Structure formats: structure tokens, C-alpha cells
Amino acid sequence: MKADIALxxxxxxxMREVQLANYGRPLDGEPDAxxxxxxEVLPDRDPDAVRVSGTKTHMVVRKTDDPADRVAGVVFMxxxxxxxATDRYEGSDYVRxxxxxxxxxxxxVYVDPLVPS
Numbered sequence: 001m002k003a004d005i006a007l008x009x010x011x012x013x014x015m016r017e018v019q020l021a022n023y024g025r026p027l028d029g030e031p032d033a034x035x036x037x038x039x040e041v042l043p044d045r046d047p048d049a050v051r052v053s054g055t056k057t058h059m060v061v062r063k064t065d066d067p068a069d070r071v072a073g074v075v076f077m078x079x080x081x082x083x084x085a086t087d088r089y090e091g092s093d094y095v096r097x098x099x100x101x102x103x104x105x106x107x108x109v110y111v112d113p114l115v116p117s
Contacts, residue, residue, distance in 0.1 A: 008101060
């Protein structure tokens with residue numbers, strides 16, 4: 001399968017151990033940012049995600065529409081199979097949205113399911 005799905009990561013998916021656990025390979029990515037969003041702590045995280053990442057603190061992006069708010073991250077290219085693995089890892093704590101990044105590139109981003117993106 002071809003890795004042709006752009007995914008913007010601002011959190012634990014940037015960690016090598018999380019990539020190996022989810023995809024069986026480390027990912028190469030390019031820095032980018034999400035403008036008009038800010039990071040907030042996700043209070044209760046799925047225990048499997050906590051086990052894989054080794055951290056209890058997970059973040060979620062929330063839309064502010066303030067151009068001064070900016071979330072730095074990395075764009076990774078995934079296959080459809082890897083995106084499905086990411087959906088399982090992120091669970092119901094997030095939903096996917098296709099958003100425009102600072103570079104102008106469109107990418108999938110996991111956002112808060114309770115707040116419109």
C-alpha cells in the first residue's frame with residue numbers, strides 16, 4: 001500500500017515507540033503547524049493509549065480562530081491501513097478532521113469530538 005494520506009501529529013504519534021507499536025515502522029515527517037488552534041490537556045485517556053505512549057498526559061487541539069494561536073507538529077504520510085491503526089489508537093477521545101495547515105497543505109488532524117473544528 002502506498003503511504004499517501006497526510007496526517008498532522010501534534011502529540012504522542014511523534015514518539016518512535018508509539019509509531020513502532022502502531023505501524024511497525026518509524027515515520028519520517030515534515031514540520032508544519034495548525035494556526036487558530038491551541039493545545040489543551042485531554043482529561044481521561046484510553047488506558048491502551050496510555051500504555052503504548054508511556055504518558056498519562058495527552059493533548060487535544062481546540063479551535064480558537066485566533067491567528068496568534070499556533071500548534072506546532074509534524075506531517076506524516078500514512079497508508080490506509082496505518083490510518084486505521086491510528087483510529088484504533090486514538091479511540092473515541094478524538095475525531096478526524098481535514099484541516100488546512102500553516103504551509104497551505106491539507107492534512108487529517110485528530111481533534112476534540114465535542115468541539116466543532
